[in-house]
Amino acid sequence: MGAMKIAIIGAGSVGFTRTLVRDILCVPELREVEFALTDINQHNLEMIGQILRRMIETNGFPARITTTANRREAVAGARYIINCARVGGLEAFADDIRIPLQYGVDQCVGDTICAGGIMYGQRSIAAILDFCKDIREVAEPGARLLNYANPMAMNTWAALDHGGVDTIGLCHGVQHGWRQIAEVLGAQDPKDVDYICTGINHQTWYVDIRHKGRRIGKQELLEAYERHPVYSKQERVRIDVLRRFGLYSTESNGHLSEYLPWYRKRPEEIERWIDLSEWIHGETGGYLRVCTEGRNWFEEEFPRLLADAGKPIDPGRRTSEHASYIIEALETGRVYRGHFNVRNRGLITNLPADAIVESTGFVDRFGLNMVAGLTLPDACAAPCIASINVQRLSVKAAVTGDVDLLKLAMLHDPLVGAVCTPEEVWQMTDEMLVAQAKWLPQFAHAIEDAKARLAKSRIPKREWQGAARLPVRSVEELRTERARKEGGLSPDQQVVA
8 A cells, every 4th residue: 555645634632643643553554654734833733743753763664744834735635634623722712611601601511512612613614614625625636534623513514515525523422432331231341332323423322232232221221320339420411311311322421411401501400410520521611621731731741742652552552533443444445333423314314414413334445334214212313403403503604604693503502592591692692703703704794793782782791600610720730630640649748639
């Protein structure tokens, strides 16, 4: 197999980029690849370049690493383009959480729908259409975009409908939930548990679970979760949904609570459904906190990452991230079965045809082949359809720069609509537009009018940190916590972070 080029946009996400490249290099036929890394953060780009060059040198592979802040240069001639970019970075992400809180909208993540996810989509889609233009013009003919960036469904929808690029959306929520299910069922090896999932990204459902070939029903799974000493406390939303809907959700407790508004619309109820042992179980702004800590901690972590890059790659430790398996299947013909975000068109019979669904399929040398004709239980389809309607409006708003459509998308969001009045939604959207204007070129014509409306507005806001907010830990606190977990401190030296 000859050499080819893989471009990674947003490669400054150092940990994730390292994982993607290492996984690809686990495949012998893919070791002549040129990895073209691009990011607007030159500092991070240089650091990931150092890590990957050491990895390649240690293992004696013929692969090459190039780094550039010029995205078009990175994409030129690429056969695969992997998008990991977070448009607006942590600055915009903080506004996605902070501003809606002033109107009573308490989000755990805010990157899929809800007020934060909708605005994230406006920023991301504007950028993705630029990425797609580069791919059409300078990438290898027929190049594929593998999109890891959220909001997954909106980004994939825009790339397919308006970007003109063959795009597959990829997420790891399905695999994470599978391992958890295997644990509660007492499986000795997660591979003893087979499953089929279908739905939409972050609202995908395990419609068929089998342990060593034996089908696992609702009651058996529910009882397994209810008696588990940890998950019975951490996964209260998911367990309640399993009890009422009949299926377990792939998505985390915190994420799921954002899409089903009855779990987060009343501040006094939120703590009943979440767990603060880890951010992913529902903490207010939990993912923002963890990302902020990770950014602050990265300089501390870099020497270890660089040292680890000096060790031989072990193919047995290849992760379950989809990208390397998809590329391997397309290039070698080895069949890979996974769950992918694509246009529906009859894959799920009771979801809209134009929607982006996350469902089961197979990849081989002939491309991606999805399983068609799956049907969700009505209880699971209903919240998916509500989210799809928000996504559709959001994509149209992002592509056209139509402020009225954007406000209607906000109004129809299940959690926003459960908490806010129309007047509050209109003001909140104006405030988010103004705060994030530099990442929203399609709304440049509307920013001054939004400022003028805000100057006249008298709708009250609240100074509120949310129902379950934890403080961002300092580097020193993180260092102490790491040492405590590794057993490096005696109890009297330990500091609670």
